[in-house]
Amino acid sequence: MSTADTGTYWIVLMVTGMTLLLIIAVIGSVVLNQRNRIRHHQEKIDLILKGERRYHDLFHGVSDIVYVHTLAGEIVEVNQRGAGLLHSTVDQLRSRNIGEFLPGKYRTAYAEYLRRLNTSPDEARGILPFRSKEGGPLAILEFTSSPYHRASGEEATVRGIARDVTDHILLARSLRRMEQKTKGLLLTSELAQKKLSILSHSILQMQEEDRRRIGRELHDEVSQLLVAIGVNLDVVRGMLNSPNGQVKQRLDDTKQITENILERVRAVLKEFRSLDIEKKGLIPSLRAYIDEYSTRTGIDVRMAEDDLAEILRYDQKIVIYRVVQECLTNAARYSKATKIRILMQCQSDDLSLEVADDGVGFDVERQSQDVAGNHLGIVGMRERVNVINGKFSIESTIGRGTRVRASVPFDDGTINQPVGINDTFETD
Amino acid sequence: MKLPIIAYIELMSNLLPIAAGVVRRRALRPEMRALFAYVVFSFGVEMFTLYLAFNSVNNLWALHLYTIAEFIFIVIIFSRFAEMAAYRNLAPLVIVVYSVIWIVSKALVESFEQFDQYSSPAANGLLILIALRALFLATQTVEPAIWRTSFFWFTTAVLFKYAGDFTLYLFGEWFIRLGLADGMAVWSLHWTINAIANTGFFFAILCQPPTPAPTGSS
Numbered sequence: 074m075s076t077a078d079t080g081t082y083w084i085v086l087m088v089t090g091m092t093l094l095l096i097i098a099v100i101g102s103v104v105l106n107q108r109n110r111i112r113h114h115q116e117k118i119d120l121i122l123k124g125e126r127r128y129h130d131l132f133h134g135v136s137d138i139v140y141v142h143t144l145a146g147e148i149v150e151v152n153q154r155g156a157g158l159l160h161s162t163v164d165q166l167r168s169r170n171i172g173e174f175l176p177g178k179y180r181t182a183y184a185e186y187l188r189r190l191n192t193s194p195d196e197a198r199g200i201l202p203f204r205s206k207e208g209g210p211l212a213i214l215e216f217t218s219s220p221y222h223r224a225s226g227e228e229a230t231v232r233g234i235a236r237d238v239t240d241h242i243l244l245a246r247s248l249r250r251m252e253q254k255t256k257g258l259l260l261t262s263e264l265a266q267k268k269l270s271i272l273s274h275s276i277l278q279m280q281e282e283d284r285r286r287i288g289r290e291l292h293d294e295v296s297q298l299l300v301a302i303g304v305n306l307d308v309v310r311g312m313l314n315s316p317n318g319q320v321k322q323r324l325d326d327t328k329q330i331t332e333n334i335l336e337r338v339r340a341v342l343k344e345f346r347s348l349d350i351e352k353k354g355l356i357p358s359l360r361a362y363i364d365e366y367s368t369r370t371g372i373d374v375r376m377a378e379d380d381l382a383e384i385l386r387y388d389q390k391i392v393i394y395r396v397v398q399e400c401l402t403n404a405a406r407y408s409k410a411t412k413i414r415i416l417m418q419c420q421s422d423d424l425s426l427e428v429a430d431d432g433v434g435f436d437v438e439r440q441s442q443d444v445a446g447n448h449l450g451i452v453g454m455r456e457r458v459n460v461i462n463g464k465f466s467i468e469s470t471i472g473r474g475t476r477v478r479a480s481v482p483f484d485d486g487t488i489n490q491p492v493g494i495n496d497t498f499e500t501d
Numbered sequence: 502m503k504l505p506i507i508a509y510i511e512l513m514s515n516l517l518p519i520a521a522g523v524v525r526r527r528a529l530r531p532e533m534r535a536l537f538a539y540v541v542f543s544f545g546v547e548m549f550t551l552y553l554a555f556n557s558v559n560n561l562w563a564l565h566l567y568t569i570a571e572f573i574f575i576v577i578i579f580s581r582f583a584e585m586a587a588y589r590n591l592a593p594l595v596i597v598v599y600s601v602i603w604i605v606s607k608a609l610v611e612s613f614e615q616f617d618q619y620s621s622p623a624a625n626g627l628l629i630l631i632a633l634r635a636l637f638l639a640t641q642t643v644e645p646a647i648w649r650t651s652f653f654w655f656t657t658a659v660l661f662k663y664a665g666d667f668t669l670y671l672f673g674e675w676f677i678r679l680g681l682a683d684g685m686a687v688w689s690l691h692w693t694i695n696a697i698a699n700t701g702f703f704f705a706i707l708c709q710p711p712t713p714a715p716t717g718s719s
Contacts, residue, residue: 081672081675082679082683082687085668085669085672085676085687086687086690088668089665089667089668089669089690092664092665092667092668093661093664093665093694095664096629096660096661096664096665097661099633099636099660100636100657100660103636103637103640103647104647104648104653106640107639107640107646107647108646110640111646
């Protein structure tokens, strides 16, 4: 082989080798290129899968029901919360119509819901009850649905979200029922209170009637008889001119006793005489009684009153009057008091009364346990005050006097309107 | 005539794809069946040409015929890999065009007594272009990985084989005039390339499962 041939020979071999290397390079680059593509593709797939997992978690993990359905109501997609509520799986629900889960009487409302979605681009809101099967438990759902029109002529769908408000609705219903019951109870209570008030007024009325009757009886029967006895004794005395001094003395004594009885009976009659509070008013009546009491007993009584006391109801005024009367009577009888102070004050919602004396006082605890004793006057006061929903208390220390407190509440009828039941008592 | 050992290795390498095709004969897809037929045919031609050579009979006429037959085989295999109808329909046109080139070449430039130094490189060049185009199209997809496909190994083998043979055949007539030792050295390169290509065909048939190219070639 010549030198030229040798050169050509090696050139050809080198070209062949380089061609092969070029082919290898091409194949290698093709492989690497595709490998890169695969890697990028895989990264994209991973991203998509990650996004899909997030979407899945969000879609199926929320506590609300998320759904997609066609404009005809056929379920396209629903999350697991919705499927669980209807006791089905997601696959079982797909292609089923929402109307299948509605109780019969709500089909009209459902038809209206679909009509709105088909005719308006606005969202539809509402509440509908759903039932997974005939006779199954109801689930009341509050929903918001929006029609979604895809581009390029694809079928429009409806996307929505719903919340199970069954417990909320049932609770609200229960609350409404309880409210109605409470209103009924309040009404019953008001009626009972009115009845009680009427009853207490009636009792006071009857008590006053009894007092009047006893007064009349004493006046008409006893005092007249005693007067007659006195007259007769005068006659007898005139007829007895004999020096028999003993008979005369006895008759004088009898006459004196009779006069004493008459005086006492008159005093009692005064105590029991019919009150004229409605005409004269509470304060003037108390003033008159106190003046007469001071004259009779010699005890210094002073009263600081409040003119607003006149707005009390009749039965309340009677109670105040009787409490003051009882306190003064007790003071005269038992306490050896020389001074009595009466304080009457009107607060924003009640009238308070305080009667204090400087007498010998008594043991309140012991007195209240003494059933047969004079404490009956205290019990009577307490009961009277209780009847008109007032409060009553008594404090006493031996050697330091006694203090009685009572408060009488104003009520709507007291201030704003004349109480009908008072009119009832006006008939007397 | 004594041949270098690479010649025998190359000869035996033909058995690799043949054996693979026999073992997987039931699972061969159409394009793999065409490839199997090609390797069997190629092995047969090689045995025949060797027989002629050992008996001092000119075998160049057989190589001329083999060139066009091989071209047709390869184009058909590519067309069977192709998924797009357009590429499949292009195969007959390519075969016709090359056949015209081949006939014109034999009539005007080459003779059966000489090396086919024009028609063979032309076939090689066309097949390289077809293989490159097909490979480029295949890489546009991401699934499956291309190196796991029969198509990749087949295309790689074709590229390697015909790119290597391109210059060898282009200067084939000149190489023949060299001495026997130099000629053997040149043909050793050819046999090496052929052995590698056969290994590629072997992998192509073995690929499990046999998968078609995602796009297509001519």
